[in-house]
Amino acid sequence: MKSFKSLAVNVISSAILLSAVAAPAFAATAAKPAAPTKPATPVVQVQKPQAKGVVITSKVIQQKTAEYEANISLPVISGLTDKAFEAKLNADILKLAQDELKASQIGGKQDAIDAKKYGYPVHPHAIDISYKVQSVGKLVAFSVQTYTYTGGAHGMTDVTFYNIANLDKAKNLQLSDLFQPGYDYRYVLNNLIKQQIQTNPEIKDMYNFETIAENQPFSFENGNLVIHFTQYEIAPYAAGMPSFTIPSRSFVNLLKPDVKALLQ
Template identity: 35%
Template sequence: MNHRTHNRPVKTMTATVLGTALLLSAAAPFAFAAETGQSSAAPVAVVAQANGAIQMTTTVIKNSTNQLETDLEIPVLKGMKDAAYQNALNANIAARAKAAADAIAKQAAAGAGSDELRPYGVTVKAELISNGSAAADGVLSLRVLTYTYTGGAHGVTLAETYNVRNEAKASPIKLKDLFGANYKSIVNRAVQAEIKARPGDFFADQFRSIADDQAFYIKNGVAYVIFQQYEIAPYAAGMPEIAVVIPDGAAVPAGAVKLPVVANGQNVKAALYAAPGGTVMAPLRTVASALGYTISYDARTHQTKATKGNDWAKISAGLNRYAFKDMASFALGAAPATKNGTLYVPLDFFAKVLHADLAYTKQAIVLTSAPAN
């Protein structure tokens, strides 16, 4: 697939079609291949996954005529604990690919004999992002990209995602399950902070809120929210992804110590470093001050206090216990540490103790204060 050929997203299937898709058998991808009469529909195994992980093969369907080019790699999942859910999921994905291919084939036939120099086209590619193993916290996360071309300078790419708990009774994972009842507010603030940090990369004043069915995938304790082409950004931006740390999720993405920090829309001069074990550490005073906190030191108790209005948290160097106000304390990835005269705390201190929203992008680490209660 040519990922540079982006345009507006195509419409998704109707509820009626999706409902029918879930009733198909696990052999739907192979039945689809038989219908096309193609000889290249044999499953292609991907690299072997870790022990106990879900595996993905692909049913490859290719065809080329003067009117239409078809290049489908339809994913087929194996090894889920819930076989019935697995069968329905495989059938659903296959039915979506078939619907996309049928729609483009119909348009290609209708346009036969036109002056269009390039044939119409449909391409499907899939990526298994989280394999449902214990190491992946039992999360299956799959991204499917469908590219269609019906004339003009470039085609259309649509991203669809599937997130599932790999359990004896599997269930879909929604953003609400990850971030709670206020998930839209949490994710919206992360998106708004990213737009504010890079206004030239997005449409001005277009973003209002994520959708109820917003596409996203999960990797290493981080939810990556996907926006379709032209949804909030121009063609050159492709499909923007906004990363939001899942509470109690895994460590921050690799290379985070090299990223600049943006707090409440302002660039913060904060040098980060990785503590033993990989925990990213950030200077308390610099970052907390940007989030509206006042930092003070109590020489009697040897504690540092971050205060904003009625909210406060106390930090003791060398003691890996953190708490917000009088709530029960808990451990983070590392204890506070003093380096070159500056007190550092784990980066997720600002999210898990001070309750700021924390998001990672390719350009920055974005922290946004939650609204006052």
């Protein structure tokens, strides 16, 4: 059982963060939010995408056959201080794309064989990978979106978010890396997300949210923290990939000093 002191610290810190949110903003793919209020100027001023010694270029792969089609544009990172991390990061991103491409090729060819054998129309498989840069600087932030279609009623989309601390020893930050010890950040963020769901009548009966994970995908956008969910994770396919915006004023003072420095 937690000591009374430990429990008090968590309750107080949670109350501070919860009380800081006057009008949380909500954003969700394919779900129209309630009319938003004009956001306050963010405390954390995230730089617009720009090169601060870091350059992101594209590696393009395009293939098309009767069985499958691939349109791939991958980010290639250069200029990180930690060269070993940079090499592994680029290699990992490329391997994930190659694995998806191989699966599309194999699946498309097999489905074409089956279609010919059983006399039904061929539905070519498809893979589309693209990326978006959120910011480049001390925090190298970008996302890679992968869309795959395997012949069913619809395709599936997945997004991987990268938040790279460009330091002598680089690290891809997880949500659990952001906050100072002693704060029950999951309890706080869970309540903020639940509040946004319950106050939006268009979605509150559609979503089934309980808790975020320690490695829940996130990004920083316009200085605010955005928590992302995958398709089907907390809502039906029609809801797309929901995301919830946490205003900077509600978390900036709880960030670790080194994380806050990355966002200046």
